Amino acid sequence: MIGSRGTRGTAGALAGAAARWPTARPLARRIVLRALLTAGVIAGTAGALAPVLARRGADGVRGPASERSPRSLEDFAETYRGRHIQGSATVMVPAGAPAGTDAEARARAGVPSVEVRIDGRPLHVMRRADGSYLSMVNHYESFPTLRGVARAAVDELAGAQLSLTPTHGH
């Protein structure tokens, strides 16, 4: 078969991951790792980093600059059906990157690190290639916004609390 070396390397890498599957990776570490990966993609280096956190506007969504982008970065907190939901999307860019539209464009090009909590407990959120989000609670549908995925999780949880020791292989 063509290109077998690279692809077998792939399978080998996943087999290594498989060996670890019973152990859930702590959320915080996952976020940090993803942020570093993202920074590497954007800057080509994991050098000095500074977080660029979306500011919350009057409606809880980011202001006009990011509204022009396909997916606004989010930072929200609200009560939905009696549950406190909050979420944020953060993109890491190199410290000292030029300010203004160029840096913002580069930030938007990256994969945001996301954090969503329901009543203070972390909800593991993943992304699809089209940029939408899904969570451990809703694994077979996706949503354009973090707020959407958080609300859907509240709907699905029907009052249950998220586990502090979730089972997931990621």
Added chain:
Amino acid sequence: MYTRINQRNMTRAQKRRFVDALLTLKRSGRYDEFVRMHGAYYVTDAEERPRAAHMAPSFFPWHRRYLLEFERALQSVDPGVSVPYWDWTVDDSPSSSLWADDFMGGTGRGLDRQVTTGPFAYRNGGWRIDSRITDGKFLTRDLGRPRNPVTLPTKEDVAEALAEPVYDTAPWDSRVTRGFRNAVEGWNPGGEARWRNHNRVHRWVGGLMMGSTSPNDPVFWLHHAFVDLLWVRWQAAHPEAGYLPAQPLPATDPGHGKIFSLDDPMPPWDVRPSELLDHTRHYRYA
């Protein structure tokens, strides 16, 4: 060689033996190993790593092998059982015998969606949920989501998927708009919360079936046996069309290193899709 039958044709005795085998696997702890394995292989198509189970061409062969492993575990308990299939285009209601007290039990109650009837009700002692994402210990369902009703896929939905002439196509992920694989797996391009076929059934059952630990609901196996049968039917309808991609993707392809082509060994079994194309080596459908 054994036979997988339509659950609606099972005798009372067949149902009892299948349920008993499930409860025995659960007691031994082996059932929950399968639940954790499914969660562990849920890699999305935004991730920079190989994904065998979902949002990928190997959705069908990965789940075929996963069901075979589970079936072998069941048969180690009772060699006379196999995984039945649930044709959700026919048995499309919460009043189907599938959900009766002698088989899967019914939907969840209003307050917390706890399943309170049948062998998998927590209160009946044999089905405690340990591998899950909330603190709850009971199975949950929300059949048809009465608050905001959703229907099961129809015969027309399935016929449309079976008419797809090609197995799968680039970019080999959840954005694919053509091909049999995603027509059945059911990711909707555009990302809004609409569902087709396989995904839609998870949505219709609701509760734990919607989450990363969906095999916690034993109806998972009956659902995926029917999904597997749809692959068999598609193969019969398109004998000239095979599994794709047939060759590993080149290094320049965004799917390189993530997609399992015909002869790439899939974890955790190191089995190639090409080894799983012919189900008749193991079972047949009746």
